[in-house]
Amino acid sequence: MNMNGFSNIRNILFIGSENDSFNELKIVAKDKNFNLTIATSIEMISKSLKTEVQHLIIFDALLGYEVISEMLKEIHYIQMTNLPKVLMMNHESFDDRYKYFNLGITNFFEIHQMSYLDELLYRIDKEETYKKSFKELSIAILDDEKFHLKLIKDILDVNGVYNVDTFSHPKDLLESQIEYDIYLIDLILPDIDGEIVMYEIRKKQEHAIVVGISSIEEHTTIAKVLAIGANDYLTKPLMAPVFMAKIYNLGKNLILKRENVMKTKVLQELASKDGLTGLFNHRYIQELLSKMVMQAKRYNRPLSVIMLDIDDFKLINDQYGHQFGDHVLSGVGKILLDSVRENDLVGRYGGEEFLVILPDTTQQEGVIIAERIQKNVSELVLDNDENIHLSGGVAPLITDAKQLIYDADCLLYKAKHSGKKKIEISFETMNTYETC
Ligand code: GH3
Ligand code: MG
Ligand code: MG
Numbered sequence: 001m002n003m004n005g006f007s008n009i010r011n012i013l014f015i016g017s018e019n020d021s022f023n024e025l026k027i028v029a030k031d032k033n034f035n036l037t038i039a040t041s042i043e044m045i046s047k048s049l050k051t052e053v054q055h056l057i058i059f060d061a062l063l064g065y066e067v068i069s070e071m072l073k074e075i076h077y078i079q080m081t082n083l084p085k086v087l088m089m090n091h092e093s094f095d096d097r098y099k100y101f102n103l104g105i106t107n108f109f110e111i112h113q114m115s116y117l118d119e120l121l122y123r124i125d126k127e128e129t130y131k132k133s134f135k136e137l138s139i140a141i142l143d144d145e146k147f148h149l150k151l152i153k154d155i156l157d158v159n160g161v162y163n164v165d166t167f168s169h170p171k172d173l174l175e176s177q178i179e180y181d182i183y184l185i186d187l188i189l190p191d192i193d194g195e196i197v198m199y200e201i202r203k204k205q206e207h208a209i210v211v212g213i214s215s216i217e218e219h220t221t222i223a224k225v226l227a228i229g230a231n232d233y234l235t236k237p238l239m240a241p242v243f244m245a246k247i248y249n250l251g252k253n254l255i256l257k258r259e260n261v262m263k264t265k266v267l268q269e270l271a272s273k274d275g276l277t278g279l280f281n282h283r284y285i286q287e288l289l290s291k292m293v294m295q296a297k298r299y300n301r302p303l304s305v306i307m308l309d310i311d312d313f314k315l316i317n318d319q320y321g322h323q324f325g326d327h328v329l330s331g332v333g334k335i336l337l338d339s340v341r342e343n344d345l346v347g348r349y350g351g352e353e354f355l356v357i358l359p360d361t362t363q364q365e366g367v368i369i370a371e372r373i374q375k376n377v378s379e380l381v382l383d384n385d386e387n388i389h390l391s392g393g394v395a396p397l398i399t400d401a402k403q404l405i406y407d408a409d410c411l412l413y414k415a416k417h418s419g420k421k422k423i424e425i426s427f428e429t430m431n432t433y434e435t436c
Helices: 020-031 042-051 065-078 094-103 114-135 146-158 170-175 194-204 219-228 240-272 282-298 313-320 322-339 363-378 401-417
Strands: 010-015 034-039 056-060 085-089 107-110 139-142 164-167 182-186 209-214 232-235 303-310 345-348 353-359 390-396
Touching (some): 010 020, 056 065, 146 164, 194 209, 194 219, 209 219, 282 303, 282 401, 303 313, 303 363, 322 363, 363 390, 390 401
Parallel strands (some): 139 182, 209 232
Antiparallel strands (some): 303 353, 345 353
16 A cells, blocks of 8 residues: 555556657556556557556547547446546637537546646555455345346356355245345245245344335336335346446445444544543543433443542652653553443543442442452552552442432542542541532
């Protein structure tokens, strides 16, 4: 991968002569990791297209309309896929665009607007990565006619899509344990209707691509299939280029959707976690506490929290430096996570203060967990053979989240003021002048 993030070499076929514009193109192409080949005759074009996968063809308008028209005819004859064809002009005008568009040119740019080409190459590269991902999607075809099954499989095969399974009986597909990305379903089938098969698939897989394929052209049938949740409906006989273009677009949408889900997950992770310790941050642990309190009250279950604070942390910073302090903090965070059960939630409440939410836990049970954490942390030894200690307060839910935090904080305060290195659970011995 180079600086631009392009992962594979892409090819551009330039049709024109080796002039200044060609040299400029070469620089832009190289920068974007595209390979530029020049062709000056129909023979050279046909040889290039047959020997190398091309991702873009650029014509120099200087060749003139007639020559370009002849060359495009030859390209259309050889080339099956929709290759972008760009015309490089001195000045582009609506009339020219209209004229060349009818010939099959898809994009235009002026020689002095190399930035346009830059953008185009970026888009082509992105599209290529989608094409690659598309070829990896799994496809199930269900059709009782062997001929259609083979036809669809062949079209996919020619287009480099090999992760394809075929089914002649609806039951075989419905009973298959595999969750496919794309389902191509014939409507008229033995035993079970295609519509029911589609309904069953949609029920199990909300985001899979489901396409109905049938010779039925009745509007009500098409509308019904789409209402069931099919993404599209194609009528037989299938036209290979249209079929492929539609399936590719649907597949690309699925890939984009998955990409967005991943991005959202990453963002949620970033927004809810503390960067240093990886624990939930102050805002998010409060949000979680409100939710847990609501649940505990609804189901009448106990809930406790532990508020913990590292003893004399300032001294650790002063003695070993802030960086080492950070290291201790993330170490303590890890011990906290390792010391609690799966359903417990751990957050960094402040600088060296932590909040642990314990669902389904009484205060007495909470103390056991707090003491376990305390013991595990105290096994962290510093260079001067000193250990790290925690003070804490364990409070049970009585009224609401606010009270819970207040009580735990108050008990922590009590632990600090009565010698540190301890877990407090009772307000009883607190002096009246000692307020939180
Ligand atoms: P106590 O036993 O009473 O809790 O004393 P303490 O020194 O632990 O508490 P104090 O509140 O006096 O000091 C907390 C220190 O924690 C001061 C602050 O610089 C440090 N601290 C807070 N956040 C971070 C951090 O992210 N990294 C590092 N290295 N230090 C931090
Ligand atoms: Mg402290
Ligand atoms: Mg503190």
